[in-house]
Amino acid sequence: AQTVTQSQPEMSVQEAETVTLSCTYDTSESDYYLFWYKQPPSRQMILVIRQEAYKQQNATENRFSVNFQKAAKSFSLKISDSQLGDAAMYFCAYRIPGGSQGNLIFGKGTKLSVKP
Amino acid sequence: NAGVTQTPKFRILKIGQSMTLQCTQDMNHNYMYWYRQDPGMGLKLIYYSVGAGITDKGEVPNGYNVSRSTTEDFPLRLELAAPSQTSVYFCASSFSVGRSGNTIYFGEGSWLTVV
Numbered sequence: 001a002q003t004v005t006q007s008q009p010e011m012s013v014q015e016a017e018t019v020t021l022s023c024t025y026d027t028s029e030s031d032y033y034l035f036w037y038k039q040p041p042s043r044q045m046i047l048v049i050r051q052e053a054y055k056q057q058n059a060t061e062n063r064f065s066v067n068f069q070k071a072a073k074s075f076s077l078k079i080s081d082s083q084l085g086d087a088a089m090y091f092c093a094y095r096i097p098g099g100s101q102g103n104l105i106f107g108k109g110t111k112l113s114v115k116p
Numbered sequence: 117n118a119g120v121t122q123t124p125k126f127r128i129l130k131i132g133q134s135m136t137l138q139c140t141q142d143m144n145h146n147y148m149y150w151y152r153q154d155p156g157m158g159l160k161l162i163y164y165s166v167g168a169g170i171t172d173k174g175e176v177p178n179g180y181n182v183s184r185s186t187t188e189d190f191p192l193r194l195e196l197a198a199p200s201q202t203s204v205y206f207c208a209s210s211f212s213v214g215r216s217g218n219t220i221y222f223g224e225g226s227w228l229t230v231v
Contacts, residue, residue: 004158043224104161109158113212
């Protein structure tokens, strides 16, 4: 069974600094997709970044980037120049073609606090 | 740009009551999903649909029913509400999984409390 593990229940970062959130996953598939979603107190699920497993290049979206290590099954999220608005729960998620028709498997989340 | 719209946003139910959470999407997505999120946890799949007239169970389907009569709508029915169904519910949609359709879009969530 596919699983997603986020080993850091809570993280804290100083405003303008850089923080890295960890995620590992377990799968026997070779073709899959990985995502980071942000969930602010409003509970809305906001897509931050996505990575296709067949791409070796790490995805980047403005201040957000990932370190995708396929062999190690690791998918960490780096947030640069942290802002107060980055404070939220962050969920790592995994998706394969076909499994429950593309269902997302979520980790338990990391709560990120940003200190002014 | 509405995306995925859920109603109601908040609801308090008494034990044994029934209700329907409504979900509609305007992105012409063929796949739709219902998730629930319990406190301190990630989301878990309740039911999903790959197109109008086709639905299937996810990881936690007990106590729920769904229907998909149109591409746009995917209502979730709670029968005989129980305190264990107190949760935040998310509707989501996507295209078929593939190179261009790998992102799932979420509604804003519906907070349900059963007392």
